[in-house]
Amino acid sequence: MDHLDSLAVLFKSPGGITASHTLARAALDIAIGPWFLLEPGIGGRERVRRYMNLRLQSLKEQTQLETGHSDTAIREHAEGRIAQIVDTARVHGFDVRRERDRYKPPHLGAQMPSTTSLAPEIIAPGVPVLGALFWRLGSAVAHGQQHGLTMFFEPVDQPVQPVHGDAAAQMQASSKDTALRCGGAPLAAIGMLERLYTQYGWPADGLKTAVTGVISTWQSVAEVRPPHVPDTFLAGGGAPHHR
Structure with a gap:
C-alpha cells in the first residue's frame, strides 16, 4: 500500500515519468507473494510449505551479503535458520x-513459481498475455533497458538544433499511456486484497467502495470500457476481478 501511495505522489508530480512505471512493477511484484500464500482451499500444510519456501528464499539471499565484517554474523544466522527449517521440514x-x-535456496516440494508465471494469474487468468505484458514493460523500465526507455521518446518534428547534436528526441508521457502501462499495480493489489479479506473474514464494504473508485478512475483515464462490479462482489464475495 505504501508503494501505491508513492505511485499517487508520482502521478501528481511534474517528474517521475519513468519512475512511476518502476514503482508500478514493484507493487505488482510485492502483491504476488501474499496473493500466492492466500490462495483459497489449499489447506494448512500447503500454506506452510509455500511460506517456508518464501522464507528460505529470503534467508538464502541474506547468506550472499558480503559487504563488510558485520555481515558474517548475518550470514551465519541465516545459514543456521535454513538448517533449522530444513531439519524440521524433514521431521514433518x-x-x-x-x-x-x-x-x-533449498525448497520444500515444488519450488516457488516465478513472478513472470504468477503475474498473468493475479492480473487476468483469462488473458494471460496481459499480466506478462505489465510485468515485462515495468521490468524493462526498472532495469533501464532500451526497449523500455524508448517508450517515452518520440522524434521531434522540427530541425535538429546544433546544441542538441543528434539527440533530437523529447520525452512523451500522456495520462492515458501511463494508466495503461501501470495498470498492473492496482489490479494486483485488488487481487491480493480480495484474498486477504476472504481469508480473514473481514467486512468488505470499505474495500468495495475503494475498489469501485479506483477502477472507475483508472479506466476513465486509460479510456477503456466502463467499469463493471460483478454481482458476486456486491453480495459480499470480495473484491472484483476487473480485467
Whole structure:
C-alpha cells in the first residue's frame, strides 16, 4: 500500500515519468507473494510449505551479503535458520530439495513459481498475455533497458538544433499511456486484497467502495470500457476481478 501511495505522489508530480512505471512493477511484484500464500482451499500444510519456501528464499539471499565484517554474523544466522527449517521440514515429512546448492535456496516440494508465471494469474487468468505484458514493460523500465526507455521518446518534428547534436528526441508521457502501462499495480493489489479479506473474514464494504473508485478512475483515464462490479462482489464475495 505504501508503494501505491508513492505511485499517487508520482502521478501528481511534474517528474517521475519513468519512475512511476518502476514503482508500478514493484507493487505488482510485492502483491504476488501474499496473493500466492492466500490462495483459497489449499489447506494448512500447503500454506506452510509455500511460506517456508518464501522464507528460505529470503534467508538464502541474506547468506550472499558480503559487504563488510558485520555481515558474517548475518550470514551465519541465516545459514543456521535454513538448517533449522530444513531439519524440521524433514521431521514433518516434507520433501527437501536443492539443499546444498551454492546459489539457489533449498525448497520444500515444488519450488516457488516465478513472478513472470504468477503475474498473468493475479492480473487476468483469462488473458494471460496481459499480466506478462505489465510485468515485462515495468521490468524493462526498472532495469533501464532500451526497449523500455524508448517508450517515452518520440522524434521531434522540427530541425535538429546544433546544441542538441543528434539527440533530437523529447520525452512523451500522456495520462492515458501511463494508466495503461501501470495498470498492473492496482489490479494486483485488488487481487491480493480480495484474498486477504476472504481469508480473514473481514467486512468488505470499505474495500468495495475503494475498489469501485479506483477502477472507475483508472479506466476513465486509460479510456477503456466502463467499469463493471460483478454481482458476486456486491453480495459480499470480495473484491472484483476487473480485467
